[in-house]
Amino acid sequence: MPHIVVIGAGITGVTTAYALLERGYDVTVFDRQRYAAMETSFANGGQLSASNAEVWNHWSTLLRGIRWMMRRDAPLLMNPTPSWHKYAWLAEFVSNIGNYRRNTIETTRLAIAAREHLFAIAARENIDFDHVRRGILHVYWDKPGFRHALEVNAMLVEGGLDRRPLTAQEVRSIEPTLHGDFHGGFYTPSDSTGDIHKFAFGLARACERRGARFIFDAEVDGIARKGRFRIAYRAGGGEGAREERAEEADGIVVCAGIASRRFAAMLGDRVNVYPVKGYSITVHLDDKRSRDAAPWVSLLDDRAKIVTSRLGSGRFRVAGTAEFNGANRDIRHDRIRPLVDWTRALFPDIDTSRVVPWAGLRPMMPDMMPRVGRGRMPGVFYNTGHGHLGWTLSAATAQMVAAAVSGELPAPASLAA
Secondary structure (H helix, E strand, O other): OOEEEEEOOOHHHHHHHHHHHHOOOEEEEEOOOOOOOOOOOOOOOOEEOHHHOOOOOOHHHHHHHHHOOOOOOOOEEEOOOOOHHHHHHHHHHHHOHHHHHHHHHHHHHHHHHHHHHHHHHHHHHOOOOOOEOOOEEEEEOOHHHHHHHHHHHHHHHHOOOOOEEEEHHHHHHHOOOOOOOOOEEEEEOOOEEOOHHHHHHHHHHHHHHOOOEEEOOEEEEEEEEEOEEEEEEEEOOOOOOOEEEEEEEOEEEEOOHHHHHHHHHHOOOOOOOEEEEEEEEEEEOOOHHHHHHOOOOEEEEOOOOEEEEEEOOOEEEEEEEEEEOOOOOOOOHHHHHHHHHHHHHHOOOOOOOOEEEEEEEEEEOOOOOOEEEEOOOOOEEEEEOEHHHHHHHHHHHHHHHHHHHHHHOOOHHHHHO
C-alpha cells in the first residue's frame, strides 16, 4: 500500500492521518515536538464555531488595525517594523477584499460539514475532550456593531447556518452569569466547544492503534525525490547530538502550521501563510463560587474580539487578540492583562488568582481560506493555513485532502470502495 508522510501533528495533521488510515494508507507523522498538539493546537479558544466564519478581508479590519496600532493592549496589533513577508502578505490580504462575501459563505459551509465528521470521530474512538454542546452566543455593545452583525448573519444563513438575533434581555436569559449593558446578540445553537489538545492528543493515540507511526522530536531538514520521496530529518531530544535519519514515502501531506511556507518552498510551491499570534488564559475554577459564576454557554464579544469556552466543571478558557509580529512566541503581559480584566469585568465572581497564560501562532493565508489539495509536484499535498478556524474546519479539510490523495495515489481500500 502507498506510504504517506504527514508533516505536522497538530489538529490538521492528526485529522489528516486519521482520514488517510481510514482509506487504507500506511501513514507516518512527523512533528518537531515530543507529543502531538503542543503548539497552536494546545490551548486555543476551544470554539467549534461556524458562527465565526466571517473572513477578515474587510476594510473595517484595516481601519481598526491602523487606529489600534499605538495601543499595546489592542485586540488587533500590528508591529510596524518593516518585513517583506508581512507587507507582501498584507497587500495580498487587501487584494482579497473583493472575495469577502464568497469566502465567508464558503467557510460557513465547510464549518458545518466539519462538525459532523469531528463528532463521528470522537464517538467512534471514544475521545473525551470536554465537549459542551450549548451553542455560541455573540454579544454586541452598540447599535453599529449589531447592524454589521445583521449583514454578516445574512451570509452565514446563506451558508446554511441557523443563527438568530437576540434582544439584550434574551442575551441575559441564555447566559445569566454574564454582566454587561449589551445592545443585543446572536445565538447559534448548533455550535459547540471543546478542548482541542485533548481531542488532538486522543486522536493521535487512535491513529497509533490503527497502525500509524509517529516520529516526534524530529526536525525535517530536506525533502528530495528520486522516484520516491526521501525525507531527511534529525531526531532525538535533549542536549546531545541529534541523529541524522531519512524516511522514504510515496506521498507527502504538509500540515505544518506556520512552517508550511518553508516546506512548500522545498517542494516548489508557494503557500503564503503568515503567523498571527493569539493569546489565551485558562482560569482554574477552584471554588464553588467561581464554578457557579462561570458561563457554560460559549461567548464571543465582538468589540473585544474575545471568545470563551467552559472546559469541564473546573476550567474556563478565555482567548482572543491578533498580533502581527512574525514568528514570535513570547507571552506578553500587556496582551494577557486585557483577557484577565475582561473576565473580571463580565464575570466578577470568578476568582482569577490562578490563571495560566498561553500564546500560539495561527497559520493564516491572505484570503483567509485554508490551502487544501495538490501541490505542483506529483505526490505532494497540503492541508494548512486555517488561521483562527483550524479546530473548526480540520475534520472537513482532512477528508478533502485524503480524497485528493486517493485520486492520485489510490490505496487498496480506496480501490475497493
